Amino acid sequence: MGNSGRVIALAEKIPSNPEAIVWNHAGGGSIFHNIKWGEWPLHVAEEALKAQQATGIDFTGVDVITEDGKAYVLELNSAPSLTSTYRQKVFAKLLSWIGKVA
Secondary structure (H helix, E strand, C coil), X not given: CCCCCCCCCEEEEXXXXXXXXXXXXXXXXXXXXXXXXXXXXXXXXXHHXXXXXXXXXXXXXXXXXXXXXXXEEEEEECXXXXXXXXXXXXXXXXXXXXXXXX
16 A cells, blocks of 8 residues: 545534643544645645655545645544544545555
8 A cells, every 4th residue: 555645534623612832632532623625725735745655654644734825734643533424434435445455
C-alpha cells in the first residue's frame, strides 16, 4: 500500500468552553463540526496532505490550525477519533478502498 494522495474529511474542532485554555478530552472536551466537501478550505487540506505524505504512512488524522489565512500543521494522529457516526462511515469507506487497492 502507499499514499493515496486523498483527503477524506475535514472537521473543525470547537471547544466546549470557549474560554478554556486546552480543548482536549482531559481539559473538558470539544465538539467536532464536519465541514461539507464543497466548503473545504483547500489550502488547509493541501497542508494536511503534504504532512501526511511526508510520513510515508497510509493514513493519519492531521491537526491543523489557521491564523491570518495561513495553515499550520500541529500533529499527525495514527488513531484519529471516530466518535461520530459520520466519521466512522468515512473511515470505513477509506479502509474498504485501501483493501481494494492493496
